[in-house]
Amino acid sequence: MTDATQSPAQGSLSAYDAHTAKRNTAEKRFRAYGLTAIVIALTLLVILFTTIIRSGAPAFTRTVVEIDFTLTTPQFEAAEKKLLKTKEYNMLFAGFVADAISDGALDQAAVAASLERILGKVGGDIRTHYRANPGDLDTPVAFELSTSSRAEQYLAGDITRDTLVDSRFLTAADLDVIDRMKDAGFIKTALDTTFLFGADAGVDNPGGAGIGVAVIGSFFMMLVVLVVSLPVAVAASIYLEEFAPQNWFTDLIEVNISNLAAVPSIVFGILGLAVFIQFAHLPQSSPIVGGLVLALMTLPTIIIATRAALKAVPPSIRDAALGLGASKTQAVFHHVLPLAAPGILTGTIIGLAQALGETAPLLLIGMVGFVAREYPDGLVSGFTDANSAMPAQIYTWASRADPGFYEKAWGGIIILLIFLLSMNIIAIILRKRFERRW
Amino acid sequence: MLDNTIYNERLDTMNDVKISARGVNVFYADTHAIKDVDVDIKDKMVTSFIGPSGCGKSTFLRCLNRMNDTIDICRVTGDIRMDGQDINAKEVDPVQLRAKVGMVFQKPNPFPKSIYDNVSYGPRIHGMARTKAEMDEIVEKSLRRGALWDEVKDRLHAPGTGLSGGQQQRLCIARAVATEPQVLLMDEPCSALDPIATAQIEELIEELRQNFSVVIVTHSMQQAARVSQRTAFFHLGNLVEYGETGQIFTNPTDSRTESYITGRIG
Numbered sequence: 001m002t003d004a005t006q007s008p009a010q011g012s013l014s015a016y017d018a019h020t021a022k023r024n025t026a027e028k029r030f031r032a033y034g035l036t037a038i039v040i041a042l043t044l045l046v047i048l049f050t051t052i053i054r055s056g057a058p059a060f061t062r063t064v065v066e067i068d069f070t071l072t073t074p075q076f077e078a079a080e081k082k083l084l085k086t087k088e089y090n091m092l093f094a095g096f097v098a099d100a101i102s103d104g105a106l107d108q109a110a111v112a113a114s115l116e117r118i119l120g121k122v123g124g125d126i127r128t129h130y131r132a133n134p135g136d137l138d139t140p141v142a143f144e145l146s147t148s149s150r151a152e153q154y155l156a157g158d159i160t161r162d163t164l165v166d167s168r169f170l171t172a173a174d175l176d177v178i179d180r181m182k183d184a185g186f187i188k189t190a191l192d193t194t195f196l197f198g199a200d201a202g203v204d205n206p207g208g209a210g211i212g213v214a215v216i217g218s219f220f221m222m223l224v225v226l227v228v229s230l231p232v233a234v235a236a237s238i239y240l241e242e243f244a245p246q247n248w249f250t251d252l253i254e255v256n257i258s259n260l261a262a263v264p265s266i267v268f269g270i271l272g273l274a275v276f277i278q279f280a281h282l283p284q285s286s287p288i289v290g291g292l293v294l295a296l297m298t299l300p301t302i303i304i305a306t307r308a309a310l311k312a313v314p315p316s317i318r319d320a321a322l323g324l325g326a327s328k329t330q331a332v333f334h335h336v337l338p339l340a341a342p343g344i345l346t347g348t349i350i351g352l353a354q355a356l357g358e359t360a361p362l363l364l365i366g367m368v369g370f371v372a373r374e375y376p377d378g379l380v381s382g383f384t385d386a387n388s389a390m391p392a393q394i395y396t397w398a399s400r401a402d403p404g405f406y407e408k409a410w411g412g413i414i415i416l417l418i419f420l421l422s423m424n425i426i427a428i429i430l431r432k433r434f435e436r437r438w
Numbered sequence: 439m440l441d442n443t444i445y446n447e448r449l450d451t452m453n454d455v456k457i458s459a460r461g462v463n464v465f466y467a468d469t470h471a472i473k474d475v476d477v478d479i480k481d482k483m484v485t486s487f488i489g490p491s492g493c494g495k496s497t498f499l500r501c502l503n504r505m506n507d508t509i510d511i512c513r514v515t516g517d518i519r520m521d522g523q524d525i526n527a528k529e530v531d532p533v534q535l536r537a538k539v540g541m542v543f544q545k546p547n548p549f550p551k552s553i554y555d556n557v558s559y560g561p562r563i564h565g566m567a568r569t570k571a572e573m574d575e576i577v578e579k580s581l582r583r584g585a586l587w588d589e590v591k592d593r594l595h596a597p598g599t600g601l602s603g604g605q606q607q608r609l610c611i612a613r614a615v616a617t618e619p620q621v622l623l624m625d626e627p628c629s630a631l632d633p634i635a636t637a638q639i640e641e642l643i644e645e646l647r648q649n650f651s652v653v654i655v656t657h658s659m660q661q662a663a664r665v666s667q668r669t670a671f672f673h674l675g676n677l678v679e680y681g682e683t684g685q686i687f688t689n690p691t692d693s694r695t696e697s698y699i700t701g702r703i704g
């Protein structure tokens with residue numbers, strides 16, 4: 001034992017022996033691998049998010065023309081005597097704008113024609129305003145007017161003078177008017193409430209399209225998913241984990257549940273089409289059918305999470321309860337289930353988040369984007385009226401030709417991500433709150 | 439010597455057997471953990487089970503309140519009767535049995551709830567208290583019996599899992615006595631306790647014996663000698679010797695018992 005020069009006990013504590021040095025290098029190398037992996041993952045995440053936000057942010061704003069317009073009482077009275085009243089207001093407004101942006105260099109009639117393409121028919125709006133508020137006459141009134149989607153695209157740089165083809169939507173002369181209005185500081189950006197709260201619009205009107213109705217559709221679907229899948233999944237898991245005997249039959253069920261979790265979602269979609277719509281005659285394209293389909297899809301996820309959570313409860317807790325004369329049901333409901341609750345909640349929210357982002361099965365049961373045309377008018381119709389859901393709406397927009405919809409699709413993705421992130425945050429908060437030590 | 443024999447016989451024939459086990463075998467899958475054991479647990483007496491680690495003391499103890507039912511691979515055969523009634527009979531509800539035969543487990547297993555909730559759980563599910571005041575009384579009495587009251591009386595609503603190992607063990611004892619079982623099975627209840635707490639628990643055992651029977655598994659020969667009237671020595675799944683504690687410790691008939699209590703095997 002005295003000749004054991006290799007023995008760690010013999011060397012000084014501050015001098016590394018060969019073995020320790022090797023171990024330390026291995027440890028450093030492993031740490032470097034881990035750090036690299038994390039850095040790569042974070043970089044990709046940052047790239048992803050910046051791309052999404054850059055492409056999607058314009059969907060949340062709209063370009064407006066804000067002008068302090070003054071209408072005098074004589075002008076008003078004269079206009080009200082005309083046969084084509086709104087046209088007269090258009091001309092008055094165009095004249096005001098022409099003066100403001102060009103000191104009379106541009107022709108009033110040409111400006112009026114351009115403004116009609118850039119802002120739509122503003123005369124009606126102006127007339128309505130002054131008829132309702134005669135007191136505003138002779139004083140400047142700030143009018144905020146939405147621009148057409150083509151004008152917006154020009155301002156965003158998606159259309160340039162070189163690529164512009166004169167059409168009934170936009171001409172080269174209009175671009176001069178736009179540029180001059182921009183120089184005069186009339187062009188502003190405002191929050192696009194239509195996008196946040198509106199319904200889907202026609203294929204030629206990306207500016208009027210909103211995701212609000214699809215959000216409601218998703219909401220009702222998630223309600224159905226939660227109400228259907230959570231109780232069923234928890235009951236099934238408790239039975240399988242705590243009560244069922246271990247035999248070939250329960251093994252078979254277990255294998256089937258794991259397999260079910262791996263079934264492509266489109267299969268659930270076609271199943272829903274066959275069973276819920278063609279056989280059970282539930283209303284097509286309705287959130288209730290979508291919810292049922294997604295509930296089927298979510299069941300295995302929640303079951304697997306719940307069983308894992310139940311398994312993680314130490315058996316000694318069950319022994320303690322049973323040893324005191326609690327029945328099995330009491331042991332489960334008084335002790336095991338509360339301890340498993342955080343895991344179950346997390347699994348449920350992850351399952352819901354998955355369902356929220358699912359597109360394919362919804363397309364099969366007809367929940368495509370363009371059916372999301374109006375808000376449901378009540379609780380029941382929320383479940384039964386034809387509607388779409390966020391991802392299906394995004395998919396529909398992305399497949400439309402008008403580039404304005406491309407931007408809307410990115411904006412929709414941002415909304416979807418916000419919902420998913422908040423659900424994950426809720427999951428984390430719930431887990432933290434209910435977490436217990438033993 | 440003669441007196442003693444007569445006394446022994448009287449003990450054995452008197453109708454004071456609480457639990458009688460005959461020909462008990464326990465298998466864990468293919469492991470034969472308990473081999474043909476016959477034991478009579480007397481009423482109002484303390485019986486201790488001693489023997490080397492892994493010899494099956496806990497396993498046999500768990501047969502007495504059918505806790506082995508909860509282990510899938512475990513199979514129990516033989517005849518175990520409590521007050522003359524077969525506890526493994528179909529019509530016997532193990533839940534009811536366990537309310538009468540309480541258990542303190544080898545590893546402390548408090549519920550991750552407050553100290554108060556730990557102790558009150560048993561009385562609550564058995565409907566032993568009608569009012570909050572009654573429950574408070576049961577909790578205090580049980581914690582006093584478990585020699586824990588003074589340490590926790592100011593933090594009854596702190597989590598039971600936040601106590602030290604020895605305190606948790608006493609909490610589990612308090613929890614078990616709170617349901618007033620007729621038989622209390624204690625699996626190494628003092629393994630993590632200091633001498634003072636041990637003495638308090640032994641006092642509790644002595645007190646419980648006035649009304650109930652107590653079975654205690656212990657690795658301490660002194661403890662077995664101190665608290666129990668009867669001692670069973672297990673070895674490799676066999677019940678080697680069973681009799682009066684004094685006789686087992688002073689005059690064992692089997693050489694294995696003698697080697698064990700004198701510290702030569704184990």
Ligand SMILES: Nc1ncnc2c1ncn2[C@@H]1O[C@H](COP(=O)(O)OP(=O)(O)OP(=O)(O)O)[C@@H](O)[C@H]1O
Pocket residue numbers: 466469471490491492493494495496497498509544
């Ligand atoms: N749940 C189980 N599954 C399989 N085998 C088990 C199980 N519990 C105990 N055994 C086996 O049964 C035998 C007896 O175990 P038991 O726990 O009864 O021993 P013990 O006498 O209580 O030991 P100790 O003094 O260490 O607590 C051991 O060989 C053990 O391996």
Ligand SMILES: [Mg+2]
Pocket residue numbers: 495496497544625
């Ligand atoms: Mg043991």
